[in-house]
Amino acid sequence: MTTLPPHVPALSRLGLVPDVPNKDYHDKLPGLSSSGMKHFMRSPAHYQAYLQEEQKDTPALRLGSIIHTAVLEPDKLKISQAPEGNKNSNAYKAALAKIMENSGPDIEIVTPDEEAAILGVQKAILEHPVARKLLANGRPELSLWWIDKQSGVECKCRPDWLWDDGKILVDLKTTEDANYNAFSRSIAKYGYHFSAAHYLMGLEHHGFKVEAYLFLAVEKKPPYGVGIYRLDYTAESLARDKVQKTLFEFKKCSAMNLWPGYPEEIREIGLPWYEQRKLDEELKEDEAA
Numbered sequence: 418m419t420t421l422p423p424h425v426p427a428l429s430r431l432g433l434v435p436d437v438p439n440k441d442y443h444d445k446l447p448g449l450s451s452s453g454m455k456h457f458m459r460s461p462a463h464y465q466a467y468l469q470e471e472q473k474d475t476p477a478l479r480l481g482s483i484i485h486t487a488v489l490e491p492d493k494l495k496i497s498q499a500p501e502g503n504k505n506s507n508a509y510k511a512a513l514a515k516i517m518e519n520s521g522p523d524i525e526i527v528t529p530d531e532e533a534a535i536l537g538v539q540k541a542i543l544e545h546p547v548a549r550k551l552l553a554n555g556r557p558e559l560s561l562w563w564i565d566k567q568s569g570v571e572c573k574c575r576p577d578w579l580w581d582d583g584k585i586l587v588d589l590k591t592t593e594d595a596n597y598n599a600f601s602r603s604i605a606k607y608g609y610h611f612s613a614a615h616y617l618m619g620l621e622h623h624g625f626k627v628e629a630y631l632f633l634a635v636e637k638k639p640p641y642g643v644g645i646y647r648l649d650y651t652a653e654s655l656a657r658d659k660v661q662k663t664l665f666e667f668k669k670c671s672a673m674n675l676w677p678g679y680p681e682e683i684r685e686i687g688l689p690w691y692e693q694r695k696l697d698e699e700l701k702e703d704e705a706a
Contacts, residue, residue: 448573583625
């Protein structure tokens with residue numbers, strides 16, 4: 418296991434660091450992550466709340482984490498189906514204790530549906546010719562620290578999969594719908610383009626020249642559809658500008674130790690453009706009828 422100094426300037430000189438425990442990376446080691454940055458984009462107050470609240474391991478997050486292990490680090494995958502019966506019964510608790518005793522404390526207990534999703538996603542990617550090739554070269558879950566040259570903000574990131582030469586970065590995303598249009602909406606909804614810009618800026622700081630940032634999107638239900646998408650220039654460029662602006666704002670809030678929420682004044686609000694257009698078209702149809 419890698420032993421790390423707790424100070425970002427020292428960390429930032431290390432380049433890509435392997436074998437950093439996921440919990441240590443998120444909870445103990447400093448630096449603005451892409452997740453923290455996206456909370457800050459909502460408001461500085463939301464960022465502070467994100468730091469202070471206990472990060473809950475929801476069923477969806479837990480399943481996504483296990484799937485990441487199954488795909489990116491299959492040798493570390495340890496799962497076992499939960500015992501049958503009432504979870505509150507003595508028989509269930511005894512059976513669960515037996516599994517833990519035989520398999521060790523790091524075993525992940527999963528439901529039959531969760532096991533089907535984990536193994537289904539793993540199989541789909543292994544059998545996908547392009548996905549399999551992308552993951553044949555490189556390493557998973559390398560951690561990286563840097564100090565942004567323009568803002569001076571201490572940053573960190575943890576790419577899912579990076580080729581050994583640094584030319585290809587693969588971002589594994591489990592999703593309900595990996596269709597082109599649906600996943601494009603997911604990129605916007607969850608800010609995946611901002612994470613991409615953050616990662617690319619960190620890698621470039623350390624001299625890597627990433628030629629393609631690829632989303633490996635895979636559905637969690639049969640037929641476990643796989644879509645592979647390259648973030649286009651426009652999305653990447655706009656995201657970089659937004660991330661850099663956010664870093665300057667973050668530096669200002671940090672220096673003043675002021676973390677405001679939403680604007681306090683009364684503001685006029687309307688419908689999203691697409692809802693306005695939909696309503697306008699409905700009214701025109703009614704007039705024509």
